[in-house]
Structure formats: C-alpha cells, structure tokens
Amino acid sequence: MTVSGSWQAAARGAGLLGTDGRIAATIFAEMSALAASTGAINLGQGFPDEDGPSEVLDTAIGAIRAGVNQYPPGLGLPDLRAAIAEHQARFYGLTVDPEREVLVTAGATEAIAASLLALLEPGDEVVTFEPFYDAYGGLIGLAGGVHRTVPLHLPDFRPDPEELRRAVTDRTRVILVNNPHNPTGTVLPRETLELVVELAHRHDAVIVTDEVYEHLTFGPRHVPIASLPGARARTVTISSGGKTFNTTGWKVGWLTAPAELVTAILAVKQFLTYVNGAPFQPAMAVGLRLGDDFFTGIARDLRHKRDVLSEGLRAAGFTVSPSDGTYFVVADAAPLGYSDAVEFCQALPGLAGVVAVPLSAFCRDAYAASTASLVRFAFCKRVDVLEQAAARLAGLRPQPSGSTR
Numbered sequence: 545m546t547v548s549g550s551w552q553a554a555a556r557g558a559g560l561l562g563t564d565g566r567i568a569a570t571i572f573a574e575m576s577a578l579a580a581s582t583g584a585i586n587l588g589q590g591f592p593d594e595d596g597p598s599e600v601l602d603t604a605i606g607a608i609r610a611g612v613n614q615y616p617p618g619l620g621l622p623d624l625r626a627a628i629a630e631h632q633a634r635f636y637g638l639t640v641d642p643e644r645e646v647l648v649t650a651g652a653t654e655a656i657a658a659s660l661l662a663l664l665e666p667g668d669e670v671v672t673f674e675p676f677y678d679a680y681g682g683l684i685g686l687a688g689g690v691h692r693t694v695p696l697h698l699p700d701f702r703p704d705p706e707e708l709r710r711a712v713t714d715r716t717r718v719i720l721v722n723n724p725h726n727p728t729g730t731v732l733p734r735e736t737l738e739l740v741v742e743l744a745h746r747h748d749a750v751i752v753t754d755e756v757y758e759h760l761t762f763g764p765r766h767v768p769i770a771s772l773p774g775a776r777a778r779t780v781t782i783s784s785g786g787k788t789f790n791t792t793g794w795k796v797g798w799l800t801a802p803a804e805l806v807t808a809i810l811a812v813k814q815f816l817t818y819v820n821g822a823p824f825q826p827a828m829a830v831g832l833r834l835g836d837d838f839f840t841g842i843a844r845d846l847r848h849k850r851d852v853l854s855e856g857l858r859a860a861g862f863t864v865s866p867s868d869g870t871y872f873v874v875a876d877a878a879p880l881g882y883s884d885a886v887e888f889c890q891a892l893p894g895l896a897g898v899v900a901v902p903l904s905a906f907c908r909d910a911y912a913a914s915t916a917s918l919v920r921f922a923f924c925k926r927v928d929v930l931e932q933a934a935a936r937l938a939g940l941r942p943q944p945s946g947s948t949r
C-alpha cells in the first residue's frame with residue numbers, strides 16, 4: 545500500500561520521527577512504561593494520584609445520568625463559558641465576553657495546537673523559553689512554523705532580557721509563554737512578562753500563554769499576561785481544569801481571547817476534535833465557582849508536597865532548584881556522580897525504585913548539553929508516596945569521582 549510522505553515530512557520537521565523513520569514515543573510514555581514494568585514509583589509524568597473535589601466529580605456523574613452525553617455547542621456549553629468569564633474577572637479583573645471571547649477545547653494542548661495552526665503561515669517564527677513543554681516543538685513544526693528559543697538560566701531559571709530582545713524580530717508571529725513554567729517550576733517575574741508585551745507590540749506578534757498551573761503557585765502570585773497594560777488585544781490565554789481539579793484525564797481546557805482571534809482558532813479547532821467532554825463541562829463550571837478556600841487549599845497542599853520531595857532529594861545528595869509553582873522540581877544528579885541525566889533516569893528504577901524524567905527531554909541539543917545532569921521530578925502525588933520515594937532515593941550511592949555515568 546502506498547502512503548503519502550507528506551505526514552512524514554511534517555513529523556520529521558516537528559521532531560516526531562526517530563532515526564528509523566518510526567514515530568518516536570514521548571519521554572513520558574517511555575518512562576511511565578518503565579515505571580509500570582518495574583513497579584517503580586512514577587515521579588516522571590505529571591498526573592495526580594488523588595481524585596479532585598467531590599462537587600466536581602458528582603456533577604460529572606449527574607450530567608452523565610441526566611443525558612448530557614451528546615455533542616455540546618462548538619464554543620462549549622454556555623454555562624462553562626460563563627464560569628470561565630467569571631473566573632477571569634474574579635481572580636484577575638479581566639472582563640471577557642462569554643459569547644464571543646471564550647472557547648472550550650480538548651485540554652490546553654488542543655488549544656495551543658489550534659492557536660498555532662490558525663495563526664501561523666509556513667516560515668513564521670515562534671519564540672518560546674527553553675526548556676519548553678515537549679508538545680510545543682511538535683506543534684510548531686506541524687503548523688509549519690520556525691521555533692526560536694530563549695534559554696532560562698540557572699540557578700533560578702530566569703531569561704536574559706537581552707537574549708529575549710534578540711530572539712523576537714519582525715519574523716516573529718507568536719510568542720508562546722508557559723507560566724507557571726513546566727518543567728522548571730519557575731514563575732516568571734512581572735518584568736519579563738512586561739517585556740514580552742513590549743516586544744509583541746514592537747514586532748506585531750500575538751502572545752499565546754499556557755497558564756494551566758495558574759492556581760498552583762507557592763509564594764509568587766500568578767499574573768496573566770492579558771492583565772498587563774496593552775496586552776489584552778493581542779493575547780490568547782489558555783488554561784484547563786485538569787491540573788486545578790485533579791482531572792487530567794478529562795481533557796477539558798479553554799482559551800480566552802479577542803473575538804476575532806477566537807473566530808480564527810475555532811475555524812481550525814472544529815476540524816480537530818470538533819467538540820469534547822460534554823458531561824465534564826458542567827463539572828468544570830462547578831469547579832471554577834468553588835470558594836476561595838478551595839483554591840488556596842490546593843496550593844497550600846501542593847506546596848507541602850513540594851517540600852517533602854525537595855527535602856528528600858537534598859537528603860539523598862541532589863542539588864535542588866527552587867520551585868515556585870507547577871507539579872515539578874528540578875534536581876541536579878551531578879553531586880551524586882551522575883553527569884548524564886538520561887542514563888541516570890534509565891537506571892533509576894533499578895537503583896532506587898523511582899522514575900523521573902531528564903530535563904534534556906524538554907530541550908534542544910545546545911541547551912541540553914549545558915544542563916545534562918538535571919532531572920525533573922513530579923510531586924503531585926500522595927504525601928505517603930513522596931515519603932516512600934524519598935526513602936528509596938536516600939539509598940542512592942554516590943558514584944566515584946570522575947564517573948561519566
């Protein structure tokens with residue numbers, strides 16, 4: 545059978561094909577499979593092991609029993625769109641028209657995909673920070689874009705303003721900002737966000753923001769770029785309920801943007817999933833309307849989990865970078881004598897019964913070389929699981945000085 549090679553060219557450009565021409569598995573699939581096959585504690589993939597609030601779960605069950613099981617409207621159920629608009633006003637003082645400026649999507653990833661496919665012409669440049677969530681590179685490539693990156697520098701994963709200025713040019717169509725930032729756990733400072741807005745105006749770029757960890761910060765307050773002066777008219781703000789309500793498998797996300805951008809993105813989105821998650825959409829609306837105590841509580845609980853794992857990593861001999869948000873903390877295995885995080889993560893299930901992900905999975909070669917011993921751990925697990933993982937990691941034996949492992 546003859547199969548068109550056009551998909552191969554797109555996938556190769558997006559970095560989705562291995563050297564053997566086969567679709568490459570994501571690092572998350574690879575490491576989760578390793579955890580399943582070895583019985584190791586999976587701190588590689590960012591999914592919680594506890595259910596979300598009962599009000600949200602019960603609403604989904606009730607919606608299924610009530611027959612909310614067919615296609616919802618293309619923009620999303622009106623009540624969820626209203627709840628999203630209320631959320632933006634309640635937390636950030638943003639006025640959003642739920643009828644024209646809100647679009648419900650199959651998770652944040654589809655929102656990003658539809659946005660890039662709608663906004664990019666072949667050869668347009670997209671600027672992201674590096675490390676970057678792995679889907680970004682693939683989606684930019686599949687949309688025909690050219691990916692430019694700005695490195696986040698150790699020890700606190702902050703960008704150099706001059707490097708950001710040099711990266712954004714008149715060829716830049718989209719500045720894609722993930723904040724709070726996966727995989728590093730950094731919360732970008734306001735001055736960085738303001739510089740993004742300044743550069744977007746100067747070069748007539750659209751800002752696309754991935755803010756799925758907006759309620760999961762530990763100290764610094766999340767500032768949506770759309771809330772900054774001059775940003776609203778050229779910003780697509782993306783979030784989802786998966787991280788906030790421990791429902792990552794439901795894949796209900798959304799975006800808010802000026803009406804003309806929503807219209808353009810919807811024109812693409814309707815040919816991707818069309819619609820999704822009918823009975824889960826009423827549940828998301830309930831979640832977004834929960835009281836302030838819920839939102840402060842999830843951040844407080846996750847902060848404690850971060851501290852449990854971070855302290856365990858330090859006790860085991862890792863150097864641990866600060867994490868001000870998300871599910872993740874980055875640790876350096878070099879003090880233990882491991883200079884290659886890929887080899888270390890492949891060996892870690894056997895060494896300590898724990899799975900993690902090398903930071904290089906989120907980087908290109910040049911940046912990966914400068915951070916080769918860094919590892920991302922997920923702390924969105926039960927406290928007892930994190931304590932068990934910390935105890936296992938404490939048994940790691942440092943490699944002899946000069947080891948290349």
